[in-house]
Amino acid sequence: MTALPIIVWFRESLRLSDHPALAAAAERGAPVICLYVFDEHSPGLRPLGGATRWWLAQSLRSLQTRLREIGNDLVLRCGAAATVVPAVARESNASAVFWNDVAQAPQRDVAKDVDEALAMLGIESNSFADDLLVDPLRLRGKDGRGPRVFTPFWKRLVALGDPPQTLPAPKSLTPVAGISGLSVEQLELEPTAPDWAGGLRETWQVGERAAQARLASFLETTVQTYVADRDRPDQDGTSRLSPHLRFGEISPRQVWHAARFAAAARPVTAGGIDKFMSELGWREFSRHLLHDRPDLATRNLQATFDAFPWRHDDAGLRAWQRGRTGYPIVDAGMRELWHTGTMHNRVRMVVASFLVKHLLIDWRHGERWFWDTLVDADAASNPASWQWVAGSGADAAPYFRVFNPVLQGEKFDPDGAYVRRWVGELAALPAPLIQRPWSATPVELASAGVTLDGNYPAPIVDHKMARERALAAYARARKG
Template identity: 75%
Template sequence: MPVRPVIAWFRESLRLSDHPAVHAAASAGAPVVCVFVLDDRSPNVRPLGGASRWWLAQSLRSLQASLRAVGGELVLRRGAPADVLRALASETNAAAVFWNDVAQAPQRTVAAEVEEALAALGIESRSFPDDLLVDPATLRAKDGRGPRVFTPFWKRVLAMGDPPASLPAPRSLPPVAGVASLAVEDLQLEPTRPDWAGGLRARWQPGEAAAQQRLATFLGQTAKTYAADRDRPDLDATSHLAPHLRFGEISPRQVWHAARFAASEHPAHAVGIDKFLSELGWREFSRQLLYDRPDLATCNLQASFDDFPWRGDAPALAAWQRGETGYPIVDAGMRQLWHSGTMHNRVRMVVASFLVKHLLIDWRAGEQWFWDTLVDADPANNPAGWQWVAGCGADAAPYFRVFNPVLQGEKFDPGGSYVRRWVPELAKLPAPLIHQPWGAAPLELASAGIALGRTFPAPIVDHKRARERALAAHATLRRS
C-alpha cells in the first residue's frame, strides 16, 4: 500500500536549511508536496508592497531551484490558505500538513483556519516555531505584557543562552508527480508597465544561497569594523541581510550561531559581532512588540500621541518621497530607496525624523511609503522604527531629539561621497559645502553647475524654525 504524502507549506521561511517543517516532512519517510500559497484573500493580512513583491518572485524562483536540486518541486497556488490546502490535501491524498509558525496575530488566525479545515478531513496538521529566537510566552511580565524597553529585554534574551541548533537541509525530497502548479509569472508579483525594478535587479540577488554568502562575507570581513563604521552610509560596512531575514531565506538562529562561531574563531571581530547581534536583537524586540500589538503599523503605542497635531501637507510629502527636499542627505536617502529598494539605517532615521519633525507629517505616511518601496519591508521592524523616531513607540527616542540633517550629513558622510552618488547634481561641490549647498557663494555654485531652485531645490523648510515648530506641537500634548 503506497505511503500517503506529507505537505510542507512554505510561508515566510523560503529556504531549505533550518526549516523545521521541511525537516519534519523529509523525516516522515513519505513523498513531500512543497507548496507556497500567495494569500491575497485573508482579511487583516497586510498585502506586500511593490518592492517586496518583486523580491518574493525572485525568492520563489531560487527556492524552486533549491528544491529541484534535491529532487523536489515547488507547487505555487493562490488564494485563502485554508481553501487551497484543503483542496491540495484532497488532490494528493495527503496524510498531514506541516508548516512553520508566524508569530503574528493575522497569520496565526490563518493557521487556525487551516488547522480547522484539515481536521474536518481527518488530516493531521503540525506547526513549528521558527521566526523568533525566543518564544514570546517566556517573556511575559506579571500583567501579561511583553517587553517595552530594549536593553533589559536583550539582556534577558542573552541570559537565556543559545537558541536551538540549526537544522540541516534535506538531502532528498521525493515529490508527488502530476500536481498542478501556477508559474511564478502567474502570481503577477513583478512590475511590467512600467518595469521600475531595474535598480533592484542590479543591486540584489535574492535567495538562500545569496543570504548565506552575505552572512559569510560579513562575518569574515566586514564585522571587524562594523561597530565603528556601521553608521557610515558612504562605506560598505553593514551585512545587507535584512531582506533575506524578512523572507526567511536565512533564519535568526542561523545568523546567531554563525556569528557566535565567527567571534570565537576571530577574536578581533568580537566587538563588531556583538554589536551586530544586538541589531538582530532589535529585530527580535520589534517582532515581540508586534506579537503583542498587531496594530503596530496603524496605532501609536503611546496613546498620548493620538492627539498630536499632524499637518496634512501633500506637496511636502511628495517632495520627501521624490528626494527633493533641498537637504542633500535626506534626498540622497530617498533616491537610494527608490532606485535600489533599500536605505542605510542611519539615513532611515534622518529621513524619518525629517518627515515627522521638520514637516510634521504623520509617521504612518512614512511607514506606508517605506512599506511599498523597501525590499526588506518588515511588518515589525518598519512600524517599530517609525514609532521610535516619532517618539510614540516603545523605548522611543525623545521627541525633542530632532536630527539636524546638515550635521548628520557632515558627521556620517564626511567626504560627501554618499550624497555625490545619489544626488549627482551636487557632485562638484567640495565636502565642506555638499551638505548645505545654500551656504555656497554664487561663484562656487556656478563653478559646480548648480542653480538652487532649478538644478537642485532650495530647502523646503528652515531647520531652526522647523525644530521650534515641532517642539511647540509636542508641547500641546503635555498641556492637554
C-alpha cells in the same frame, strides 16, 4: 505500500536549511509536496508593497531551483490559505500538512483556519516554531506584558542561552506527480508597465545561497570594522541581511550561531559581533511588540501621541518621497531607496525624523511609503522603527531629539561620497559645501553647475524654525 504524501506549506521561510517543518516531513520518509500559497484573500493580511512583491518573485524562483536540485519542486497556488491548503491535501490524498509558525496575529489566524479546515477532513497538521529566537511568552513580566524597553529585553533574551541548533537541508525529497500549480509569472508579482525594478536587479542577489554567502562575507570581513563603519552610508559597513531575514531565506538562529562561532574563532571580532547581534535583537524586539500589538502600523503605542497636531502637507510629502527636500543627506537616502529598495539605517533615521519633525507629517505616511518601496519591509520592524523615531513607540527616542540633517550629513558622510552618488546634481560641490549647498556663493554654485530652485531645490523648510515648531507641537500634545 506507498506512504501517503505530506504537504509542507511554505510561508515566510523560503529556504531548505534550518526549516523545521521541512525537516520533520523529510524525516518521515514519505513523499513531500512543497506548497507556497500567495494569499491576498485571507482577512487581516496586509498586501505586500511593490518592492517586496519583486523580491518574493525572485525568492520563489530561487526556492524552486533549490528544490529541483534535491528531486522535488515548488507548487504555487493563489488564494485564501484556508481554502487552498485543504484543497491540495484532498487532491493529493495527503496524510498531513506541516508548516512553520509566523508569530503575528493575522498569520496566526490564517494558520488556525487552515488547521480547523484540515481537522474537518481528518488530516493531521503540525506547526513548528521558526521566525523568533524566543517565544514571546517566555519573556513576560508579572504584569503579563513583554518588555517595552530594548536593553532589558535583550539582556533577558541573551540570558536564556542559545536558541536551538540549526537543521541541515534535506539531501533529497521524494516528489508527488500530478499536482498542478502556477508559474511565478502568473502570480504577477513583478512590475511590467513600467518596469521600475532595474535598480533592484542591479543591487541584489536573492535566495538562500545568496543569504548564506552574504552572512559569511560579513562575518569574515565587514564585521571587523562594524562598530566604526555601521553608521557611515558612504561605507560598505553593514550586513545587508535584512531582506533575506524578511523572507526567511536565512533564519535568525542561523545568524545567531554563525556569529557566535565567528566570535569564538576570532576574538578580535567580538565587539563588532556583539553590536551586530544587538541589531538582530532589535528585529526580535519589534516582532515581540507586534505579537502583543497587532495594530503596530496604525496605532500609537504611546497614547499621548493620539492628540498630536500633525500637518496635512501633500507638497512636502511628495518632495520627501522624490528626494527633493533641499537637504542633500535626506534626498540621497530617498533616491537610494527608490533605486535599490533599501536605505542605510542611519539615513533611515534621518529621513524619518525629517518627515515627522521637520514637516510634522504623521509617521504613518512614512511607514506606508517604506512599506511599498523597501525590499525588507517587515510588518514588525518597519512600524516599530517609525514609531521609535516619531517618539510614539516602545523605547522611543525622545521627541526633542530632532536630527539636524546638515550635521548628520557632515558627521556620517564627511567627504560627501554618499550624496555625490545619489544626488548627482551636487557632485561637483566641494565637501565643505555639499551638505549645505545654499551656503555656497553664486560663483561656487555656478562653478559646480548647481542652480538652487533650478536643478536642485532650496530647502523646503528652515531647520531652526522646524525644530521649534516640532517642540511646540509636542508640548501642546502632552498638555492634552
